[in-house]
Amino acid sequence: MKEYTPAKIEQKWQKIWEEEKMFETPQFSDKDKYYVLVMFPYPSGTLHVGHVKNYVIGDIVARYKKMKGFNVLHPFGYDAFGLPAENAAIKNRIHPEDWTLKNIETIRNQIKKIGISYDWNREIKTCSEDYYKWTQWLFLKLYEKGLAYKKKGAVNWCPSCQTVLANEQVKDGKCERCGTEVTIKHLEQWYFKITEYAERLLKDIEKLKGWPEHVKTMQKNWIGKSVGAEIDFPVKDLDMKIRVFTTRPDTLWGVTFMALAPESPLVELLVTDDRKEGLEKFLKKVSLEDRFKRTSTEAEKEGYFLGRYAINPVNGEHIPIYVANYILYEYGTGAIMAVPAHDQRDFEFARKYNLPIRVVIDNPEKHLEPDTMNGAYESDGIMINSGPFDGINNKEAIDKITKYLEEKGIGKKSVQYKLRDWLISRQRYWGAPIPIIYCDECGTVPVPEKDLPVKLPKNVEFLPTGKSPLLSNQQFINTVCPKCGKPAKRDVDTMDTFVDSSWYYLRYINPRLDDMAFKTEDVNYWLPVDQYIGGVEHAVLHLLYSRFITKVLYDLGYVNFEEPFTNLFTQGMIYKDGWKMSKSKGNVVSPDDMILKYGADTLRTYILFMAPPEKDAEWSEAGIEGVHRFLKRLWNNFYTILPAIKEETSENVLVKNKAEKELRRKLHQSIKKITEDIEGGFKFNTAIAGLMEFNNHLSEYLNSTPQNEWNVPLLKEIGENLCLILSPFAPHMAEEMWHDLGKSTFIVKENWPSYDKNALEIDEITIVVQINGKVRGKVVVPANETEENIKKAALQNPKIASYTKNKQIIKIIFVPNKLMNIVVK
Template sequence: MKEYKPQEIESKWQKIWEKEKVFETEQYSERPKFYDLVMFPYPSGTLHVGHVKNYVIGDIVARYKRMKGYNVLHPFGYDAFGLPAENAAIKNKIHPEEWTFKNINIIKNQIKKIGISYDWTREIATCKEDYYKWTQWLFIKLYENGLAYKKKGAVNWCPNCNTVLANEQVVDGKCERCGTEVTIKHLEQWYFKITEYAEKLLNDLDKLEGWPENVKIMQRNWIGKSIGAEVDFPVDGLDMKIRVFTTRPDTLWGVTFMAISPESPLVEQIVTEEKKEELYKFLHKVSLEDRFKRTSVDAEKEGIFLGRYAINPVTGEKIPIYVANYILYEYGTGAIMAVPAHDQRDFAFARKYGLPIMVVIDNPESPLDPDKMEEAYEEEGIMINSGPFNGLNSKKAIEKVIEYLEEKGIGKRSVQYKLRDWLISRQRYWGAPIPIIYCEKCGTVPVPEKDLPVKLPKEIEFLPTGQSPLALNEQFLNTTCPKCGGPARRDADTMDTFVDSSWYYLRYVNPDMDDKPFDSKDVNYWLPVDQYIGGVEHAILHLLYSRFITKVLHDLGYINFDEPFTNLFTQGMIYKDGWKMSKSKGNVVSPDDMIEKYGADTLRTYILFMAPPEKDAEWNDAGIEGVNRFLKRLWNNFYKILPFIKDTTKENIVLKNKKEKELRKKLHQSIKKITEDIEGGFKFNTAIAGLMELNNSLNEYLNTTIEDELNVPLLRELAENLVLILSPFAPHMAEEMWYDLGKDTLIVNEQWPTYDPEALKEDEVTIIIQVNGKVRGKINVSVDEDEENIKKLALKEPKVASYVEGKEIVKIIYVKNKLLNIVVK
């Protein structure tokens, strides 16, 4: 019998696939298109099996859809810009480009060993000039249409490195590079105006029927639509107003202080000279805290008085202005009107600092006493101490209060979102340079498209200061103005890597096009992506940014669709020893090691079998060994029957006995089940279980049948179909079997089998027998058995007969092929 040698088989077929170019995609075809995309990786080093899961899931879909007659686009690339490469450059004195492409080669070789059916002619890397040229083009299009702008914003600042840090560069409130405590600073930064699309992004979630509901909920919460009022509070002694957004304008008469976010630029405008030193100490302390944890209901409320007062516009009373740690700059206006009687966080703050609590919404069942309150009353109630609105239901009064504010000119109806404009400036080298030039005469000037890309200088010195090398590179910075030809300077920042990944799914369609980012006709044929696969950790930012960019390109007339991904699947993670795999934990399982020991087909099959693919799963060495044993048993069974079927021609199948009927039924049940499992929600684990059951049935047949009595036409049908339904999961093994069957085609080009409904029909059924409604026995009969005969057989069944004996049979009720009830008295 032929020995199973997976490493030899896999290497052989991977070379043949590459030589025959079987996975290269036709740009157009008479076949229906199917765009199957997995989220591309950051090339930070070698892959572990947790990464591989994503790619294997995508490959099952691609292989299955090809066999179902689709023109499949299944590309791959690398999200290749970003901070790790720059850190490696500083630490190891290696250029980020060299580090990145070294890792890309490692990952590519690993993926090829696994047998993933990517069209490598469409490979992209976002750090290549021919890609980031078009990322810069995208920036310019947003800028030209008022969707990219520069403003002062709060950033993490390292006073030792003298540079801005992204959130991911801040660890426990300290600079990742030098360990210095990070502060908050306000600098001019570039933003994309995603808030312009907040309503579309929110409403169009309803169109995404192929997305998991939990992902849509996360996006809805992130966008965070609120309907309420904007109200202006004049600052006493200054010619300025503090604008707040509130969903509870009915509580305006209960405002007893104002609170501003530590990150808000208003803080430094309002604070008095006497309070500045105290303020700066407080801001430094707050900068070390997690911005979102500190705003939770349970977190300690802290703040300081800024030395000034605001005027409550509806009462005329002066109220103190505080900076408070529980106010988030990213929401509303970064300032709130504090109503301690009716907001729990305001209540805790007021109690801590001895501030007044004014009840303006009373509990109709138990009147409130501010001195005795132990928590805020946040329910609806009856308005009191509220001037013209006393006695009204608070919820119903909200609309009337808004009308009152607009009539008085002190506020207006407003819709607000938690969503903030997308900060895309990064003070780093390894990213796409922002294509903007600053000229003293002409101001801010976008780089003309003909001058793109603005190239990253290769000869660069990485200093341990933490600053972007671009900010110190005069050769890069100094340029001429494209408008007037005078001396000018380039923007020294690079773009957030989320910009690179916000449009990459479009570039796969025309990866080599050099005169535009993509061809609209081609993109409109392939997009939107039919199946997108990736981790749920990207549920908000990456997916939201991609949706935003798609909508912008649609509105600008470049594409005819406004959502990028029709269906989304988020796979679970693989854990080892109870932890997510990581080098620091020492629990990484290398795919290379598993392939060397068991082969790629075993690794692929085990990754899919260990749990439903959307669930997290624990790696188990015994589990992969079990899957390896299954594939060997399947291999052995195949090669046991191969000598009997190899040189035979197709003949009509004549089933001579019950055993043969059961085997054929199992085959067609398996085809039906595995097809439904793949189509109906990626149930790959149960599909593989179906393969195991079919192999067990074949094994039982072979062990109970002598050679001379083997049904050769049946075994030929079974072998061919078994190999076909195995092929998406263990494609190398399947190709070898297909070839050994004498086939002159590659299995990847074959059609997916269909089941025979006739084979699934039951010859016998089990009839449940009841006496006076209680189950007393059962009988097996032919599906075509005569009803009268069934009644006779039921009455002869020993257990039933004992309950009927000596009694009068009133009637017998028969439900065909299911149940027979004998009524006696």
């Protein structure tokens, strides 16, 4: 019998597939298109098996859809810009480009060893000039539309990495990468005006029928829509106003202080000179806290008085202005009117700092007294201490008060979102340069499209100074104004890597075009992506930014679709020793090691068999060993029957006995199950379990039936179909078996098998019989037998009759095709 040698077989077919350009995709086809995409990796080093899971899931879908007759696009690339490369440059004295390209080469080789069916002809790297040229073009398009602008804003600052951090890069007040305590800085930064699309992004979530509900909920919460009123509070002794947003204008007469977020630029503007030193200490303390933990209901409420007072526009009261740790700059205006009687966090703050508490919504059942309140009253009630609105139910008063504010010119109805504009500036080298020039004569000037790309210079100094490394290259900085021709300066910041990944799914369509980012006709054929696969950690920002950019391009007429991803699947993680795999934990399992030991097909199959693919799973050496034994048994069964079936020419399968009929039924039952498991929610683990179960049935048949009595046409049908249904999971093994059958075609270009409904029919069924809930026997009856005759057969069965003899039958409970419970006493 032919020996199963994974290394030899897999290298052989990978080489042939590459030579035959097996997975290159035609740009157009008469077939229906299917675009399957996995989130591309950051090339920070070698892959571990946790990374591989994502790619294997995508490959199953791609191979299956090809066999179902689709024109499948299955591309791959690298999210290749970013801070880790720059840190490596500083640490190892290696250029970020060299470090990145070396890692890309490693990852590409790893993935090819796994046998993933990527169209490598479409490979992209976001750090390549032919890619980031069009990232810069995208910036210019947003700038032209008024969606890219510059302003001073509060940012997370890592003193060690010397760079701006996004909120998700700050964990427990520290830099996720280096662990240094993060501070707050106010810098001039570029932003994309994603807030202009907030309502569309929120509303169109309902269109995402193929997305997991928890991901849609995360996006809704991130956008965070609230309906309320904007109200202006004048600042005493200053010619300025503080604008607040509130969903509770009914509590306006109960305001006793104001509170600003620590990140608000107003803090520095409002603090009096004698309070500055104390403010600096307070802000330093707050900067060490996690922004979102400090705003939780359980966190201690802390603040600092700025020495200023605001004027309540409805009653003229002077109210102190504080900066408070529980106010989040990302929500509303970053300032609140504090109503301690009716907001628990305000109540706790007021009690701590001995601030007044005024009830303006009374409990209808028990009059509230501020001095005896143990907490805020946050339910509905009757308005009191509220001027013209006393005696009205507070819910009814909200609209009336909002109209009153508009009439008085002190406020207006407003819709606010927790979503903030997208900060894209980074004080880094390894990113796409922002295509902006600053001219003393002309001001801010966008780089003309014909001059793109603004290239990254190679010669820069990588020093942790807190400023862009591009400042060290005067040749890059100094340029001429494209408008007036006078000396000018380039912007020295680069773009957030989320910009690169916000549109990469479009570039795969025309990856080699040098005169445009993509052809509209081509992307309108291929997109939206039919199946997107990636980690839930990207459920908010990456997906939200991609949706935003797609809508902008739709509005500009470049695409005819508003949502980029029709279906989304978020895979679970692979753990080892109870922890997510990571180099720092020392629990990484290398796919290279597993391929060397067991083969790529075993690795692929085990990764899918471990658990439902959306669930986390614990790596087990015993588990992968078990899957390897299964594949060897299947291989052995196939090569046991191969000599007989290879020469068989008959296509007619006639079953001669019960065993053959049952074996054929199991085959078609397996085809049906595996098809439904792939189509119906990526149930790959149960699909593989179905393969294992069928292989056991085949083993039973071969072990119990003499070779001269084999039904060879039936075994031929089994051999061919086994290759086909195995091929998405273990493609190298299936290809080898297929060609050893004498086939000249490639298996991925064959049609996925259909099942014979007639073969699924069964002649007999087994009914489990219980007496008072305990199993006492079984009866075998014709599949279409009536309930009455089944009851008779059970009661006449000698074993069952021994339990009912001399007993009264109270009732008989019958579950069709499964069991019968006879209740006696």
